[in-house]
Amino acid sequence: MKKFLAILLAMTMLIGLVGCSNAKQTQGDKATTTAIKDGKYKGEGKGKGGAISVEVTIENDTITDIKVLNQKETPGYETAMNTLTKNIISTNSVDVDIVSGCTLTSKGFLEAVNAALTAAGAKADMLKKLQASGTTGTKKEVNENHDIVIIGAGGAGLSAAIEAKKAGADVIVLEKMPMAGGNTLISGAEYAAPNNWIQKKEGIKDSTDQFMKDILKGGDNKNNPELVKVVAENALAGAEWLRDEVGVIWEDQMMFFGGHSVKRSLIPLGANGKEIIRKQVAKAESLNIPILYNTTAKALFTDTKGKVVGVQAEGEDKNYTFNTKKAVIIASGGFGSNIEMRVKYDPKMDKNVLSTNTVGSTGDGIVMAEKIGAALEGMEYIQTYPICDPLTGTLLYFGDARMYGHTIMVNKEGKRFVEELERRDVISMAIKEQTGHVAYQILDQKGLEESNLEEHHGPEIDYLYKNKLLVKADTLEEAAKFFDINAKELKGSVDRYNGYVKAGKDLEFNKRSMPSTIEKGPFYILKAAPAVHHTMGGIKINTKAQAINKDGKVIEGLYAAGEVTGGIHGTNRLGSNALADITVFGRIAGQNAAK
Template sequence: MKGFKRNIAIVLLIAMSLMSFIGCSQQATTQGQFIAGTYEASARGMIGDIKIAVTFTEDRIEKIEILEHQETEGIADPALERIPQSIVANQSLGVDSITGATITSLAILNAVEDAATQAGADIEILKNKAVASTKGEKIEKTTDVIVIGGGGAGIAAAASSVENGAEVILIEKAAALGGNTLASGFAWNATNPEIQGKIGTMPGQIEMLKGVLELDEEGFGEFTDILKTLKEQITTYLDGDASTVFDSVEFHIIQAYQGGRRQDRDGNWIENDYDLLTTFAENSLPTLNWVQSLGGAFSEELTSPVGAMWLRGHNPVGKKQIFDALADYIVENGSEIMLETKADELIVKDGRIVGIKGTKADGTEVELYANKGVIMATGGYGANPSLAAEYNNYWPSIPEDMKTTNVSTVTGDGIIMGREIDANLVGMEFIQLMPTANEKSGSLTDGLLVAPQNYVFVNKEGKRFINEYAARDELAFAALEQTDEMFYTIADQPMALSAQNRPTQEMIDKMVEDGLIYRADTLEKLAEIIGCDPQTFVDEIEKYNSYVEAGKDPEYGKAVFEMQVKEGPFYACPAKPAIHHTMGGLEINVRGEVLDTASNVIPGFYAAGEVTGGIHGGNRLGGNAIADVFVFGRIAGENAATNK
């Protein structure tokens, strides 16, 4: 009996030892914080998954490597570089996210947490370990021109001021330049006969031009003479060789006016400001050429973003390259760029704007003074849902949880600062929704940005419901009336590879893998995936293809066509309207000077870009924003530098 008990004791001892050994494989030993090794993990970033590898010794996080990511070049770079460094340096998951790249920062932190969990770490200890942040001494400087904001308008304004002999300090609250401009599709609308004259006329464009000839001139107010000139141009074009694409500055102006004349929910009409719109259209191509003269590189392939209404979108060879070229020009000519610096307040002296008070990300106070002028270029308020909801008087509602295509820093800072010094605001009740934003993420790039002439929209029932070549607000209103306020954009394989966000097949495969878009070898199988009746869907696509062939859409009046949906595999991209562009902002004149509520110029105060209002009326054409921010950035920069 004693031997039997002794054997049981031995067995229990062995079992306890095995359990202890197994436990050590699941959590760190008492001697070390981690189970040494390299662990891989991933987490969802702004655009796709960020995959990392984390190497642990028994007592520290040794190394963090970013293995794969699809984040926006430029905007995400500081987070991809500095968050891993900060985690390793502080041995903590309690590090601060990077301003302007919050989602990317959190994705890296979440992935490292996953890896640390695999390594048996106590996550709460890692999260709660304090990370020291040292506030620096107050920064005080004086310069000629201060530019607030480092997006397209800000970088153009700074470069223009430098070109005109001024010393400049550009401040940007994010950790990188670019803002919404860098996150956008970056299509720059400009009339360019040299390039457009090499492109063949697409089916439906001639009919669209003939429609312009039928417009009643009495309904165009200040723009009547421009319409008359346009009709003469179109008549001459149609009487001659109409085999290549027509365009003119006058056509661009009239289309922008038609797209911008809107009525709010109280019956009040808004129209594009005549002087601002004509200045914008006339200076678009010269400004693009100016950016090229400073080192910016553009492709000669034109595109047409959703809601653009015509083929005149110029695209950079690389979006970040434009900012790099202009930033180099600014710094090499003796001016300064201060990142992670937020403007909090305008300094007013004797009625003139003479500087700003701000704060750096570490809490350091900043006080800057300008001898010549301050240029506001902080963007709109598309990432500030409460401000959007406060002013909205165009849409039935803008819920505070509505997704946005905007970067996180676009919160209306410049509008709020301007409002505090009695600057006049115009068009604030009009907010543009992007109809084709991804249903799940709200992002522009999570999907296939097919050209409008190729877009096919179907609802959950598998039916078309709108002219896909219409203005953005018309598309968004129609989308919001569909089941669950969403729809699908349909594409075949050639369409997918020709999409304007330039996806590779590898990128498309990844979007399918992540569940952002759907793919099937046949239309019938795609219908099953999106949950509609296969025969209804197939009939709808075949009917659409017949319209492409005929160059006419008798159902919804789509005017311009190019490709049919014919060659598998086929794709469906779930889409739902998201906040995209805020139409209103600070009122400016054609010199970029800000006006007060009595319509007087506020001395020393200039503005450019989405922080302003009046140029686009109540709805902006796709591709007009990039042109706007650079055109008026350049104008404001020149006038601030020369005190014109």
Template sequence: MSLSRRLFLGSTLAGVAGTALSTAHAGFADSKQIHWDKTVNVVIIGSGGAGLATAVSAAEHGVKDILVLEKLAFLGGNTAIATGAFNTSDPKQKEQGIKDSPELHAEQTLKGGDFRANPTLVHELTENSYETLRWLEEKGVRFQPKILQVYGALWPRSHATEASKGSDYIRVLSNEAKKLGVEILTQARVVDIIREKPLSGRVLGLEYVNKEGKSVFVRALKAVVACAGGFGANREMRSLHDPRLYNLTTTNNPAASTGEVLTMMQDIGADVTGMDHIQCNPGCPPGRKLRVNMFSWPQNMIMVGFDGKRFIAEDSRRDQMRDAILALPKQTAFCIQDDYGQSLNNTGHQKDNLKGLETGDAWRADTLEELAKKAGIDPQNLVKTVEEYNKGCDAGKDPGGKKPHNLRRIEKAPFWAGYAGMSVHHTMGGVVINTDTQVIDRHGKVIPGLHAVGEITGGIHGSNRLGGNAIADVFTFGRLTGIALANGK
């Protein structure tokens, strides 16, 4: 870390006064000697869904002087490139013949995560997610009318945005934040979270490095809120907890999910949980670079291996899908869709899939035989597999085990195929929080002045995150954090 003339050491190193060390990295530094360059009420680390939701909620509940710091040159983090499905029970489900409730959502979330999640946090999520959906709609986010089941969701409660991926949320909330007077700085990389004492006292603020390379110290009178995402793009950090994942690609923005803010919180005493709970999703197979997406909506596709045979029900848990694909030859599967199924993908994913036709990561053909030959799949088996699947759709009972409400025939040419390897997608582990998103230390006590929201937290998803729950998580707990900050938490 670069030296700074502003932060002087205490009496134990009086002879070398002027040599600077950040509080978290040198526990004996005297935080009282810091010269604060800027003072705000709340400083938020990260401009993804969690950070922007927190900022907007806090501002509309009366909190002034909010600063959002984004280390990249653009806003959005992983939320901007996410599929964007938002899970919640919704009265509109009744119109589609779907029974649901916050209690069922919580039950499935806990069971889907092998009961490794904190039940209190899970119920806080499911009981407040619908109100958060309405809050987003009031801000200007538009959702498709039909409620579906996103990949790995286990139940049809997934709300898809009208346009392209998760960027809809970022566009709407960033505009709202600016209207409310929130200050947002890009190319502002946080390098330290500063606490009164190394492992005790209040969190006072943070240090970041601006685009000119200059250190800036920000005092936060109410709180520092860490919304910096997980560590899925940090190969060394993730493989420390699950060595199988070292050589895999990642679906994350490689510059966003690097985990350094999580480490900073550990340095000042934050407890962590579930660090080895790391989720993979279909993505680039080994050796490929473009991620095509034909898998997000399991009702619109089947998966096969090079042999043209299905190997798992496509609406299974994500960890089950991970293990099944990693067990295939070359750790590679293929998604198969017809043209109607392709048209139901998000517009952003449709663009990616069209690009895949050029890069050799996706294929399109008028017949299944031709499609199989282009992709390197056994043609005879693929035709037989689709025929058997379509018969199951007609009968309402899939021999491969897919649930009846996710069955739809594959029959409209042209037919599509796309690679589906496994990529690191989401880290379910992180800092321990309470329902006010206050960070908890290793002794079970609140660290005053420190909150965390989103993938940087642990305890919400357990060992396996249901698809569509991450978007619900970041926005629901972001909205609730804004309220908590306004109430002096």
């Protein structure tokens, strides 16, 4: 009996030890001990566009595969998830750097992968330690010849590439970010076009001359009238080209942007730049135009006569020398994310001012062009956008309700302080003068619905609620309490405004469009602040999009288009004029460079 009990005790102890040990995995005839049970595990994180769900495969304590099962991120941002997957698998670690320019997508993806590890009953330190199978540090030297090299795969660069390719040129596009789009991708991408088809349907009278006057007035007449005329006369054709040639879908309504004398701004499908960039990239691919991502242009080089004949660039594992037979087109955007450069030209735009721009907007093209003698114009004119996230500086699409005319803005004291359809710079500066340097945008349920905010920008609205930047309440008093706004004054401001709507005239600020009252609950209040949005200055160009040197002469072989240029918008760009500008001059640059 004693012998039996001893054997039983020994067996019990052995079972206990097995139960406490790591899982055993069998591989052929070998049995290996692992910390994590082999299998496929699912996890979910929250990205910029909503939920990101993944399936992670683990074998022998090693992540061997990551599949994205569901995501609604901005088109192009999936490249960040591809990069992260590559880095995680190569190191067998989730301790990897986020992808520049894709912070929220990166964080959401990594959150999902970590959630999958948790589902496996594992912690990150249970993965095998591996060294990344990287390069030796020596990059391959590559020398290529092309007719045209385009720096920047945003709206201007892609427009130029498509037109140049259609004209028969051999084109290549360099993009330093891991995705195409630049600021166009993250913008609302509304497009100002006089005499457009929706204006005609709605009986709105407009003209290129009227549009030109609005642009000049909006820029305090510091614009180059010749460049403004080119934009005004070709804006409609550019919008039709995007529609008919590129496949962009425009919605059947318009917005009324501040500073414009009439409603003329077209809205792309979904009311953001995804529609523009997705269709432009697809068109470029159909034309076999190569786009090199994660490839940064470093310098232009010229021949003995000063003609630009190529670009030096740096990729992830290659150094490039691109020789051009025809031209280089710079379409690399502005410098809104380069704090040092901002302060150089406007000391007020320091690190305390957030930015709506992508991290890639650092003025590289401007610097490169200046080094070979290009003249710069209007560098001191830096615009802020009034309705941005006070936490991050991100442009808030919820603010689009302002352009539909359905909102008023008040300060902490509950009082209106500016015309809601004034110029961006005027509204921004007015907000800066208010308590806390913030504004509160008020609208009702009817305004929310007629602005299509929930349909177009659901993930952003979820973010705003989560971060206590937006409140929904049955009464104005309840909504005001959430932000500690003076409820009595707010109610008075709304009542007076509703009276102005019914009378047809705003006696306080002469608001130019008042389509409806604010009286149908529930009510919504958005908290917002200004952030750097557009840099009006850049490379000086002529009407052919050719770069001009400091002596006023054309720099042969160099063209520029988009926010990298100066002179078009003067001191201030009116909302929705950027898309017209980049499309018109992007096309012109591509057509002329190909000649």
